[in-house]
Structure formats: C-alpha cells, structure tokens
Amino acid sequence: MPQTLGRTRWVIAEGFIPNAGRGPSPQMESHETMCVLNAGTADAHLKITIFFTDRDPDGPFELTVPARRTRHFRFNDLPIPRDTDYSSLIESDRPVVVQHTRLDSRLADLALLSTVAFPAD
Amino acid sequence: MPQTLGRTRWVIAEGFIPNAGRGPSPQMESHETMCVLNAGTADAHLKITIFFTDRDPDGPFELTVPARRTRHFRFNDLPIPRDTDYSSLIESDRPVVVQHTRLDSRLADLALLSTVAFPAD
Amino acid sequence: MPQTLGRTRWVIAEGFIPNAGRGPSPQMESHETMCVLNAGTADAHLKITIFFTDRDPDGPFELTVPARRTRHFRFNDLPIPRDTDYSSLIESDRPVVVQHTRLDSRLADLALLSTVAFPAD
Amino acid sequence: MPQTLGRTRWVIAEGFIPNAGRGPSPQMESHETMCVLNAGTADAHLKITIFFTDRDPDGPFELTVPARRTRHFRFNDLPIPRDTDYSSLIESDRPVVVQHTRLDSRLADLALLSTVAFPAD
Numbered sequence: 001m002p003q004t005l006g007r008t009r010w011v012i013a014e015g016f017i018p019n020a021g022r023g024p025s026p027q028m029e030s031h032e033t034m035c036v037l038n039a040g041t042a043d044a045h046l047k048i049t050i051f052f053t054d055r056d057p058d059g060p061f062e063l064t065v066p067a068r069r070t071r072h073f074r075f076n077d078l079p080i081p082r083d084t085d086y087s088s089l090i091e092s093d094r095p096v097v098v099q100h101t102r103l104d105s106r107l108a109d110l111a112l113l114s115t116v117a118f119p120a121d
Numbered sequence: 122m123p124q125t126l127g128r129t130r131w132v133i134a135e136g137f138i139p140n141a142g143r144g145p146s147p148q149m150e151s152h153e154t155m156c157v158l159n160a161g162t163a164d165a166h167l168k169i170t171i172f173f174t175d176r177d178p179d180g181p182f183e184l185t186v187p188a189r190r191t192r193h194f195r196f197n198d199l200p201i202p203r204d205t206d207y208s209s210l211i212e213s214d215r216p217v218v219v220q221h222t223r224l225d226s227r228l229a230d231l232a233l234l235s236t237v238a239f240p241a242d
Numbered sequence: 243m244p245q246t247l248g249r250t251r252w253v254i255a256e257g258f259i260p261n262a263g264r265g266p267s268p269q270m271e272s273h274e275t276m277c278v279l280n281a282g283t284a285d286a287h288l289k290i291t292i293f294f295t296d297r298d299p300d301g302p303f304e305l306t307v308p309a310r311r312t313r314h315f316r317f318n319d320l321p322i323p324r325d326t327d328y329s330s331l332i333e334s335d336r337p338v339v340v341q342h343t344r345l346d347s348r349l350a351d352l353a354l355l356s357t358v359a360f361p362a363d
Numbered sequence: 364m365p366q367t368l369g370r371t372r373w374v375i376a377e378g379f380i381p382n383a384g385r386g387p388s389p390q391m392e393s394h395e396t397m398c399v400l401n402a403g404t405a406d407a408h409l410k411i412t413i414f415f416t417d418r419d420p421d422g423p424f425e426l427t428v429p430a431r432r433t434r435h436f437r438f439n440d441l442p443i444p445r446d447t448d449y450s451s452l453i454e455s456d457r458p459v460v461v462q463h464t465r466l467d468s469r470l471a472d473l474a475l476l477s478t479v480a481f482p483a484d
Binding site for chain 3: 005006027028033035036037039068069070071072097098099101103110111112113114115116119
C-alpha cells in the first residue's frame, strides 16, 4: 500500500452552497463535498481555510482522515453562509487526494459538478 | 498563509454562454464563471484574453482579486456574445488558482459543469 | 502509436453509487464509471483498491485493458454497497489514462459529473 | 501573446455519444465536444485517434485550429457510432489546450459534464 500517495496542499477555487433545495434530506439537500482519500498507514490531519469575497478568511477548521480511509466532508457542516461565494484551501500533514463535488437541488431535478481539486504543492 | 499558492497563467478552453435561461435572475440565469482564489498577501491583477472561432482575440480585460480574497467573475459581464464558442486565457501578476463553472438553465431544470482550469506555466 | 501514454497509478477520491434510479436499465441506471485508455501495444493489468469510511479497504480487484483498447468499467459491477461513500486507487502495470464519470438518475432527469482522475505518480 | 501555451498530446478517456436527444437541434442535440485553444501565432494541425472496446483504433482524423483561434469540434461529426464507448487521443504539431464537454439530452432536461483533458506530454 503506498505510503505517500497524493499531495499535502489542495485548493478548491469554486465554492457556493445553494440555500434552497427541494429533495429529501440529507441526500438530496443541496450540498458541497470535499472527498479526501488517505491511502497511507498514518492518520492525516487537515486544516481547512475558507476564503470569501469581502472579508478575512475563516479557520483553520481541523478534520481528520484516518489511515486507509476516505472521508467525504460536507462544507455545509462548516460555518459557511449559504448563497455565498467562497474558496477553500486544504492543508494536510500527510499526502492525500482531494476531489470536489456539488449537488444542486434548487429546482425540481438535481445537477452535479465535480473536479479533482488543484494540487498546490 | 502561503505566499505563492497557485500559478500565473491559466486556460479555460471551453466557453459558451447560453442565450436563453428560464430561472429567476441573477442566480438562475445561464452563466459562466471563473472562480479565482488569491491566497497571498498582495493583490493579484488579472488580464483576461478571450479567443473566438472566426475573429481576433478580445482584451485583455483587467480584473483584480484582493489579497486573501476569492472572486467569482461572470464571463457574462465581459463583452462576449451569447451562443458563441470562445476560450479564455487568464494571466496574473501573482499566483492564483482558477476554476471554471457553467450553469445552464435553458430548459426547465439547470445543468452544471465545472473543472479546474489548465495551469499553463 | 505512443508506447508510454499515461500513468500507472490513479486516484478517484469521490465515489458514491446512488441506490435508486428511474431511467430504463442499463444505460439510465445510476452508475459510476472508470474509463481507461490503454494506447500502448501490450495489455494493461489493473488492480483496483476500494477505500471506505469505516472499514478496511477491499480488493485489489483485477481488470484488464487490452492493447490499443478502451474499457469503461462500471463500479456497480464491483462488490461496492450502494449509497455508500468510497474512493478508489487504480494501479496498472502499463501506462494508462483514467477518467471518472457518474450518471445519477434518482430523480426524473439525469445528472452527470466527470473529471480526469488524479495521476498519483 | 504566448507562443508555447499548452501541450502537444492530450487524452480524453471518456467518450460516449448518446443516440437519442430530445432538444431542438443542433444546440440541444446530445453531443460531445473537444474544445481546443491555439493561442500561438501559427496554425495547429491536429491528428485525432479514436479507440474502441472491441476493435482497432480509427483515424487519425485531421483537424486544424488556426493561429489565435479556438475551435469547439463535435465528435458527432467524426465517424463514431452512437451509444458506443470510446476514447480519443489528440496529437498536435503546436501546443494547444483541450477541454472535453458532453451535453446529454436523452431525457426531458439536459445534463452536462466537462473536464480538462489529460495532458500526456
């Protein structure tokens, strides 16, 4: 099993949690997710910094991804206002891989987007 | 806080702003967005060049992302015709991270796409 | 024809197969796909490891992409529970290129996401 | 204007043109697009090779992107069967940037996906 799979600094420049959502919660609630894989044999400790348009960054918020586990964190669970543009910086003490996904259920059906985050180191 | 997070030259090869959109404006209007994070401690000055299929490029258009801020710019606010293929080149005097998103509301529901832009340096 | 096109280790940090799907099977069934191109002249042998939130990884599952062929594998065909967060690591003995796609048909219409996987070597 | 922006070899591992599409043609017809930016001052000559699951590759198909222009090519215009898995390799004699997009209009509404192609050199 690889010990050093991934990077230690990731950026998700896009960020926006729609306020409304019609689907049944929680699966169909509009949400943004940061999927993190820690393929290594030691826990990874993450620090998440949230950037905004018109005020200083918030955080860092601390999260842990145990060894050989994946965690799909919802940005909805961080103190981020809805209907607001933001970006996020993810710093980890161990190499991880980060992918960004949004589910938007403001209208009758849902829409999805996803991209691998930008590896900044 | 990182001083040199990102790159100084980014490309979004896909570009197309649908003319029609059924949702309530402005959130649900069909639009294309360039999300830019400037995690550094100095303002970043961007020059945006728009490429077309059958005529010379337009621009550069100048935009600023203040230090430690994110800006989600809509291409709709630049002089780009609707229902027209284009590409964009983003050049910055400071490292930034760029992600591209489109919301398409031509039909009853919306569709989304997103990808990190191509880091060209 | 290139002999060494791609990488030998790829990560898809996002993974989630919706349990429900309204469209006609199999095209419209909710599914996640790993599209793999082997542009080389020798077969590529893949080992897929699936990571979860709360238990040890599963696998490796073995798949083959013949020389000069593409294979679009559905994660639905691996022993992965539905409505469950996971990540995947793809290791190949020959360079390949991997792209990740999900079709979600839980509601009346479908939603799509796609991104190139993260090249981890 | 940059002379060497991009790469000369790109891969789109995902490929699938849905046979059905309900929207008004041609904008709403289900299609897959390869968006190519040539920011340089000389024309770029592309060779496109299409890979399949169960037969030898097709091509190369030749396309040109004039200097300082973008072209959004539809894979629908190449001899690719519908409802069939494929991958594509794009080789260019000049650096370009390639992004992949699909519009799927099989159901009442449309779905979109997009990602920067994999830069293979």
